[in-house]
Amino acid sequence: MIILFLLATFGNIQAQIVDKKNLIEKNAELKKIEGGFSFTEGPAVSRLGDVYFTDQPNNRIMKWSFFTGETEVFLENAGRSNGMFFDKSGNLIACADMDNQIWSIDEEGNKTILIESYQGKKLNGPNDLFITPTGEMYITDPLYKRDYWTRDPESQQDGEHLYFLSANRLQFMPVDENLVRPNGIVGTPDGKNLYVSDPGANKIYKYDIIEDGYLSNREIYLERGSDGMTIDFRGNIYVTGEDGVKIYNKKSEEIGHIPIPEKWTANVTFAGPDRKTLFITASESVYKIRMKVYGTY
Template sequence: MDLDRRHFITGMTAVAGLAAAPVLAQPMRPQEPQRYPDPAWKILDKRFNKYMIGNAPLQREWTGSLWAEGSAWNGVGRYVVFSDIPNDRQMRWDEVTGAVTPLRVPANFSNGNTFDFEGRQISCEHSTARVVRYNWQGEPEVLAESFEGKRLNAPNDAVVHPADGGIIFTDPGYGSHWWYEGGVRELELPTSVYHIDPRSRTLTKLTDEIFKPNGLCFSPDYRKLYVADTAATHHPEPARIIVWDVVDNGRKLTNRQVFATSEKGFHDGIRADVDGNIWAATAFGGEGIDGIHVYMPDGTKIGQILMPEACANLTFAGKQRNRLFICGSQSVYTLYTAAQGAHRS
């Protein structure tokens, strides 16, 4: 049957419109065959062999962000929430379908996310300089926005202690340096690490002996706190990971030590596995550096996951917490490992 010109043009216009529409829910997979082991694995020490799975591929799940950050695993919903800061949205990766869809738009240029032990999402917001917790109705409750009468800089990342639900967060101020990730204003407070009492919401400064406190995580037993210091972005200091002993369920930090130093690039988001190794997302080091760096509890670097993009954050996802979910710059990736994340998010 012949189609007249008008119907033909109408039909082609509709097809073109579908092609142009963003399909967030479609997962991405490599199009070409890939030989095992995946070249993403880089063994620096034979002790890293136990965490490598030779027939597990690095999979690019989705692309479309400008700066992916703040990943956290929700075991009940079987999803990872992550932030796309410049696009002012929180995204949701579904483990079952592989779909990536918007979760919250706008999101006050949120960065780090985590979940408390009641399953409520906690987010660090850049543009409002707040730490918020979403209640059971999905509404944000403000947990912290000022200290000693001064506005916080721009909270970055947070963790929760299981003993009493106390929240520790970092406040380096990156969301106040550029309109791209929040707003522009002078910082009113020293760059610091804080503790929030979950009941009284009392805010206590734990330390300001750190230049740019960024990603953070507890050791498996919650007796140590690791904090990435991305000092080199604004100071003539190298980027490091600092570790403290945790006292009184996180209400005090003691015995500050340098755990690891980056010769090139910056460690950002960090996570611990059940053996106490620290997995550090790394960016701005270039090829061979960007990706995940893995350190033993004594600070020895034993391996890397080499990535095609700068990486800002990661989390261990899945029922067994053995699937790395990695925030690249414009994309998110997954990789099954023989390691297990020490914590739930």
């Protein structure tokens, strides 16, 4: 009976998928890769197309192999990592929420702390990040209070900001201090534009990236928030939340919807060597679906 229920559930999900611009491969099905996690987040794709993601409450980073389809533990005691992204050197950059740091993790699992404070005070709790083609990094720093923190509240930042870290790792500064609670973030592959979700304001903003990491021309891209986000080569933005994955074009028009049978869909990225497998982290499970379009990261 349980198997029949699951088949009926996925059949219903398939019927609800909306694809107005033929973004999804013909006859592609949403497939559950693995379940049994506490809360999945932070998918980051390696050069080979494998995906590393976090099981945040269990304080570990998992690795899913595109070629074998198997999932294994990559790193225990992972600093309660949340959002992640690979840099050009193949290091996994992680928002290590335990001590409000940014880590660089090599392929052996050895970590280097890149950022642990700003002007002598801890960050609130780095949540997600994006690295431009030239190596600059943008980091969202909302304040979601954790029961494992023991710090003095006075030691944290005076607001929930968006930060910039230069490619040489020498300059670290806020580049937008007028956000309520920034979260998901992604940029265009040409390094010219940045999208930042602010669920606290129920908005997603678009910026122009200008000289020395500064941002200009902030405008509202969508009147909705998002947890994690990704982008395809056409410039369509994939957003997440309680309604699965929704897809919007450059004009902010909704052109697709992939419902996910979980309470919350946290994040999404493109996987595989061809970057045509959409990999989705959602509550206690991770999913995939084949696409016609390819991602850029």
